[in-house]
Amino acid sequence: MLIAQHNAELAERAARVIPGGVNSSNRRLPWPLAVVSAQGATFTDADGTTYLDYHAAFGPLILGHNHPRVNAAVRDVMERLDIIGAGVTELEVQLAETLCRHIPSAERVLLTNSGSEATFAALRLARAVTGRNTIVKFQGTYHGWHDAVLMNVISPPEKIGRKDPLSLGMLPETIEHTLVLPFNDIEALQTTVEQRGDEIAAFIVEIIPHNIGCVLPRPEFLRALRSLCDAHGIVLI
Ligand SMILES: Cc1ncc(COP(=O)(O)O)c(C=O)c1O
The missing domain is CATH 3.40.640.10 (Type I PLP-dependent aspartate aminotransferase-like (Major domain))
Structure with a gap:
């Protein structure tokens, strides 16, 4: 269960158990920031400040935070399929086909996590x-x-x-x-x-x-x- 705390308290807890207090050096800031929610073009920190998110997680959030259609699609898949260690799933094939269709030079796609x-x-x-x-x-x-x-x-x-x-x-x-x-x-x-x-x-x-x-x-x-x-x-x- 999450217990709401202020930015400074969460940053201090993070620094004790996460190297540098963040899970990517690119997310490190000179001041404590703990994000508790995000919606559309904004996110809100643990002190209750809401920010207009120009950063957009380095770019992938082109539809904004928590877009209802994206969330609904993710929820729908999570009800019937999770991680599989063998073979392929139709969704992976669909995604690769879509990318090949839209990127003129792409013949095949290898999906990676980063x-x-x-x-x-x-x-x-x-x-x-x-x-x-x-x-x-x-x-x-x-x-x-x-x-x-x-x-x-x-x-x-x-x-x-x-x-x-x-x-x-x-x-x-x-x-x-x-x-x-x-x-x-x-x-x-x-x-x-x-x-x-x-x-x-x-x-x-x-x-x-x-x-x-x-x-x-x-x-x-x-x-x-x-x-x-x-x-x-x-x-x-
Ligand atoms: C052009 C380019 N290539 C590779 C990467 C590395 O990606 P990741 O941070 O997901 O490992 C980035 C990340 O910003 C990037 O902008």
């Missing part, structure tokens, strides 16, 4: 099909918390142009196998592919890097990326 698992699987697949080990990301892009990509997101100026891993405990050999290039820089792309193209399994790119202020890609940069990858047998993620 973006980090998706980028991990995509990079592993790229290494498997190319037989190469190096991957390339760009300064300012975020692709999740695993060792191959958790670097050079919001880097301080003195770290730009160098490796900037975001955590202790990351494997140096894995960090070594990721190259970091400046975003929107066609020349850096060309030079890297000329010099090391036959080692590169994949380029991974966030088309609009959101952590550094939603920087727009130059269209010619994306075109160069696509054609260099095609020409050198490199997977573009």
Whole structure:
């Protein structure tokens, strides 16, 4: 049973039993916040303050919190099906079919629980099909918390142009196998592919890097990326 408490009390309890007091470092705030309910465009904290939620859980809440039709659909499925450890369910097939129908380049879909698992699987697949080990990301892009990509997101100026891993405990050999290039820089792309193209399994790119202020890609940069990858047998993620 939940016992209503104030933000500060809940944050203090959380800090005692959850590392950093939150279940993702991305949810950490400089002040205590414990959310007790959410509806539509707002959520309410344990002190009774209601906020307009511009954050929207980093994006997925496009229909707002607790949309009645979404909740009804989830409740309906929960009455007859929960987690199954073998085979497939019709709902998974329906979702994959819908995604393939709406995303022109999608032929098949692997459903994962988080973006980090998706980028991990995509990079592993790229290494498997190319037989190469190096991957390339760009300064300012975020692709999740695993060792191959958790670097050079919001880097301080003195770290730009160098490796900037975001955590202790990351494997140096894995960090070594990721190259970091400046975003929107066609020349850096060309030079890297000329010099090391036959080692590169994949380029991974966030088309609009959101952590550094939603920087727009130059269209010619994306075109160069696509054609260099095609020409050198490199997977573009
Ligand atoms: C472009 C991109 N890729 C991967 C991720 C990682 O996703 P997750 O936080 O679900 O592991 C994010 C998360 O913000 C993202 O924006």
